[in-house]
Amino acid sequence: MSKPIVETKGLQVHFPLPTHFLSREKPVLHALNSVDVSIQPGESFCVVGESGCGKTTLGRAIIGLQTPTSGEVYFQDQRIDQMDEATRKPIRRDMQMVFQNPYASLNPRRNVFETLAEPIRHLMPEKSEAEVKAQVDAVLSATGCDLSWQRRLPHEFSGGQRQRIAIARALVTNPAFIVADEPISALDVSIQAQILNLLTDLQAERGLTYLFITHDLSVVEHFGTRVAVMYLGSVMELATAEDLFANPKHPYTRLLLEAIPKLEGGSFDKPRTPGELPDPVNPPPGCPFAPRCPMADAQCRSERPALRQLPQSVTQVACHHAE
Amino acid sequence: MAMLEVRDLHVAFPRGKRDWIEALRGVNLTLEKGERLGVVGESGAGKSMLAFAILNLIAEPGRISQGSISFEGTNLLELSDRQIRDIRGNRISMIFQDPMVTLNPVLTIGVQMIETLQAHRKISKREAHKLCVDKLKMVAIPSAETRMDAYPHELSGGLRQRVVIAIALLTDPELIIADEPTTALDVTIQAEIMALILKLCRENDVALILITHDLGVVAEVTERLMIMYAGKCVETGKTREIIDGPSHPYTGGLLKALPQNAGRGRKLYQIPGSMPPITNLPSGCAYHPRCEFATDRCKGGAPELVNGVACYTPLKQAEVQS
Amino acid sequence: MITWRSLFKKFLSDPVALCSGIVLLILVFMAALAPFIAPQNPYDLMQIDIMDSELPPSWHDEGEARFPLGTDEQGRGILSTIMYGTGISLLIGIGAVIVQAILGVTLGLIAGYKGGWIDAFLMRLADIQMSLSTLMIAIIVLAIFSATFDANVYADYAIFMLILIIGIAEWPKYARTVRSSVLGEKNKEYVDAARVIGLPARKVMWKHILPNTLTPVLVISTIQVAEAIMTEAALSFLGLGMPVDKPSLGSLIRSGYELIFSGSWWITFYPAMVLIALILALNLLGDWMRDVLNPKLRRGED
Numbered sequence A: 001m002s003k004p005i006v007e008t009k010g011l012q013v014h015f016p017l018p019t020h021f022l023s024r025e026k027p028v029l030h031a032l033n034s035v036d037v038s039i040q041p042g043e044s045f046c047v048v049g050e051s052g053c054g055k056t057t058l059g060r061a062i063i064g065l066q067t068p069t070s071g072e073v074y075f076q077d078q079r080i081d082q083m084d085e086a087t088r089k090p091i092r093r094d095m096q097m098v099f100q101n102p103y104a105s106l107n108p109r110r111n112v113f114e115t116l117a118e119p120i121r122h123l124m125p126e127k128s129e130a131e132v133k134a135q136v137d138a139v140l141s142a143t144g145c146d147l148s149w150q151r152r153l154p155h156e157f158s159g160g161q162r163q164r165i166a167i168a169r170a171l172v173t174n175p176a177f178i179v180a181d182e183p184i185s186a187l188d189v190s191i192q193a194q195i196l197n198l199l200t201d202l203q204a205e206r207g208l209t210y211l212f213i214t215h216d217l218s219v220v221e222h223f224g225t226r227v228a229v230m231y232l233g234s235v236m237e238l239a240t241a242e243d244l245f246a247n248p249k250h251p252y253t254r255l256l257l258e259a260i261p262k263l264e265g266g267s268f269d270k271p272r273t274p275g276e277l278p279d280p281v282n283p284p285p286g287c288p289f290a291p292r293c294p295m296a297d298a299q300c301r302s303e304r305p306a307l308r309q310l311p312q313s314v315t316q317v318a319c320h321h322a323e
Numbered sequence B: 001m002a003m004l005e006v007r008d009l010h011v012a013f014p015r016g017k018r019d020w021i022e023a024l025r026g027v028n029l030t031l032e033k034g035e036r037l038g039v040v041g042e043s044g045a046g047k048s049m050l051a052f053a054i055l056n057l058i059a060e061p062g063r064i065s066q067g068s069i070s071f072e073g074t075n076l077l078e079l080s081d082r083q084i085r086d087i088r089g090n091r092i093s094m095i096f097q098d099p100m101v102t103l104n105p106v107l108t109i110g111v112q113m114i115e116t117l118q119a120h121r122k123i124s125k126r127e128a129h130k131l132c133v134d135k136l137k138m139v140a141i142p143s144a145e146t147r148m149d150a151y152p153h154e155l156s157g158g159l160r161q162r163v164v165i166a167i168a169l170l171t172d173p174e175l176i177i178a179d180e181p182t183t184a185l186d187v188t189i190q191a192e193i194m195a196l197i198l199k200l201c202r203e204n205d206v207a208l209i210l211i212t213h214d215l216g217v218v219a220e221v222t223e224r225l226m227i228m229y230a231g232k233c234v235e236t237g238k239t240r241e242i243i244d245g246p247s248h249p250y251t252g253g254l255l256k257a258l259p260q261n262a263g264r265g266r267k268l269y270q271i272p273g274s275m276p277p278i279t280n281l282p283s284g285c286a287y288h289p290r291c292e293f294a295t296d297r298c299k300g301g302a303p304e305l306v307n308g309v310a311c312y313t314p315l316k317q318a319e320v321q322s
Numbered sequence C: 001m002i003t004w005r006s007l008f009k010k011f012l013s014d015p016v017a018l019c020s021g022i023v024l025l026i027l028v029f030m031a032a033l034a035p036f037i038a039p040q041n042p043y044d045l046m047q048i049d050i051m052d053s054e055l056p057p058s059w060h061d062e063g064e065a066r067f068p069l070g071t072d073e074q075g076r077g078i079l080s081t082i083m084y085g086t087g088i089s090l091l092i093g094i095g096a097v098i099v100q101a102i103l104g105v106t107l108g109l110i111a112g113y114k115g116g117w118i119d120a121f122l123m124r125l126a127d128i129q130m131s132l133s134t135l136m137i138a139i140i141v142l143a144i145f146s147a148t149f150d151a152n153v154y155a156d157y158a159i160f161m162l163i164l165i166i167g168i169a170e171w172p173k174y175a176r177t178v179r180s181s182v183l184g185e186k187n188k189e190y191v192d193a194a195r196v197i198g199l200p201a202r203k204v205m206w207k208h209i210l211p212n213t214l215t216p217v218l219v220i221s222t223i224q225v226a227e228a229i230m231t232e233a234a235l236s237f238l239g240l241g242m243p244v245d246k247p248s249l250g251s252l253i254r255s256g257y258e259l260i261f262s263g264s265w266w267i268t269f270y271p272a273m274v275l276i277a278l279i280l281a282l283n284l285l286g287d288w289m290r291d292v293l294n295p296k297l298r299r300g301e302d
Helices: A055-063 A085-094 A112-123 A129-142 A147-151 A159-171 A189-206 A217-223 A241-246 A251-259 A298-302 B047-054 B081-087 B109-120 B125-138 B157-169 B187-204 B215-221 B239-244 B249-257 B296-300 B315-321 C004-013 C015-032 C078-114 C116-131 C134-148 C151-169 C171-185 C189-196 C201-237 C249-257 C266-293
Strands: A006-016 A028-035 A044-048 A070-075 A095-098 A177-181 A209-214 A226-231 A234-240 B004-015 B019-031 B036-040 B063-071 B092-095 B175-179 B207-212 B224-229 B232-238
Touching (some): A028 A055, A028 A234, A044 A055, A044 A217, A055 A095, A055 A209, A085 A095, A085 A112, A095 A159, A112 A147, A129 A159, A159 A189, A226 A241, A251 B187, B004 B047, B019 B047, B019 B063, B019 B232, B036 B047, B036 B215, B047 B207, B092 B157, B109 B125, B109 B157, B125 B157, B157 B187, B175 B187, B187 B207, B187 B215, B215 B239, B232 B239, B232 B249, C004 C015, C015 C078, C015 C266, C078 C151, C078 C201, C078 C249, C134 C151, C151 C171, C151 C201, C171 C201, C201 C266
Parallel strands (some): A044 A226, A177 A209, B036 B224, B092 B175
Antiparallel strands (some): A006 A070, A226 A234, B004 B019, B004 B063, B224 B232
């Protein structure tokens, strides 16, 4: 494999939970438990999992919105998680983010031009106003936005149009790497396809690398190059998209795949037992998935499986029983 | 006679002093006993409005301006508030997207369930308690006895939605209207809840109206399907037949746009534009500005629902001709 | 999202808001143009004649046409003193609110955005401040002030003192309002988007969050102006506010209060009516604004 564009080593994020200031206990939520991922240039690296699995926290830690409790984040071999703001500024041009909710990700009191010009003005102070204007025009046409939108406020646009504007804002500094946190899940079905196609086209034109965070496996199958399946702050399975769907190794991956409603029907015919996430504040000692896992045995309940490479494959799995 | 029959239903909201905007523009629907119907549409298509209208729950200042809703032969729109309450929550139950709409956060599950039951049945507290525990077991809630004393916030999202389903089933309704019951839940929990609803409907012969935006869920759970667009039904028929061979270009577009229907790495089919707001509908067929088969006729007049499809150039017919 | 234009349209279509707006506008114009339209200048000792004192309104037999609403015990025309006094009352009210807003918005913004111990410290400070009544603080400070300096100095600086005291005493209301809307806004994704490009906290706070928290500030400002005018009137009534030679509405009411029983009711009555009209108009306008701008009461309109 070539040199990764983004890499995390032993990334951990713990959230201290609010307590009474006199209480002795200091409960901590383990949002990320030692996550190692390396993202190759030009790929669409997908992170899937259910709510509370830490996928959003991973994206936020990589982009710098969340300070890691421990571990390291690298961008093109430079460690960025502890970098001071002045050194980091040029790197920020290369890393951008698209958010889930287009109704909240645009400042309601700023017009489109102001929203798009801000990243250039802040990160590329050498640009003149005319260059800023030209760059905003260029990125708007690249994302399928009308140039006449610039003086209008976000509330005048539909969800799909707002998401295009949000994507334009992420692209305005010509980044190499984009974190897309559930960029289509707040949109209507017919709009989702438009935005997914836009992301695919932009990747082809500009050689972008995506970290694509989603709960929707059918999108991953269509869009992803490699996939990390997360559960309770840990990566459970890391595989290419083809392998993951053709030959899922981890029992949790299989559970996720079975849960997708199929157009052919018939997969909801047998009742399922309720399964819930274990309490992330006091995670069970062994495998986090063991309480829901049909294959779990005594070893699973006591010993946490590490992510390991399967023989004769590129797939990595954190399971004692996968082979 | 069908169990539920909705004829030419219009719901209107006032705009300004004299102007009215129609959120539903003439919807017809029939539902037989024990039948499961899926209502699919994008946000703003009027699918939730339809559910609220059936229960006569349209909030002021909106109102049902035209049409009839007959349930087992009685027109729900002519009933008094008292009479409709006797049907709502008793013979017709509702499950909402957010369980906290149904659940009161300051009362225990048990108190709420028993209260609901006693509102509709003459029944002693002990019998009611027993029945409630039975229903909780029916929806596969672990340790149902102790959950009766739990408050809603002590349960996870999935369990809360199960409790809501148990409450919906308390009075042995003939019809359940579920409005996006699993949208807020994770995929694995969604699969559990939908499998549960499917099983309960089958076993107890309960009819279901499932309102959702997810064609996959509808394909799994329902027998008949209704596709809504801009306050109108554009296509209706057997779920299987529509999914395998849609007639309306909009339905076809929605299906083709699903990532599971595109090959890996291939571009998705995309419907251009977005649904017009009900305040600003185009002339003729509301879908024509986005439709690749639109003709001048589509711009002029709105097509009626004929043979389950409201389109002048339905896909199947087009294929037959070519 | 509400634009200024739609707000103005709603304002025109609401009779209560429109009436209060008109009343307010008349009072503000009257106060602002007082030097040009008032029959006398009550500050100018040359125009005051003690022989004119306690004349009843002009429609009484003993009244004079020069003084439409009569005169007070020093011979100043009531109409003129009301015109000048309304100006002073409004000046104190608006000035105090500006002080409150600057203090409260800044501290509330910092408390809400920074969180942690800064938030805890500022909010406990606000709690302590709120537990002391504004009037009590004002009485103590003004009593010390007027005892320390002689009457002339007091007369010169009274207006600034009132503005400062009422302003400082009421900042927690703004701080709390701003803090709670900052807490709602700061987790929105547009704030994250600003942080992703590395914008410093100061810019995120002032340029992104602040403009989105100003709606509730606008609402409480109207009510707070009314409150500040009331506080000033109460202080003046207690003899701790504006001096007699530069009367506000409150000191006018006070100056006539002792004469009510001797039959000179007009000295107190007319300033009191103007004060009531002013406060009522401000409060009604504030209520209307709260209803219009409250997103919870505005479902399904955007």
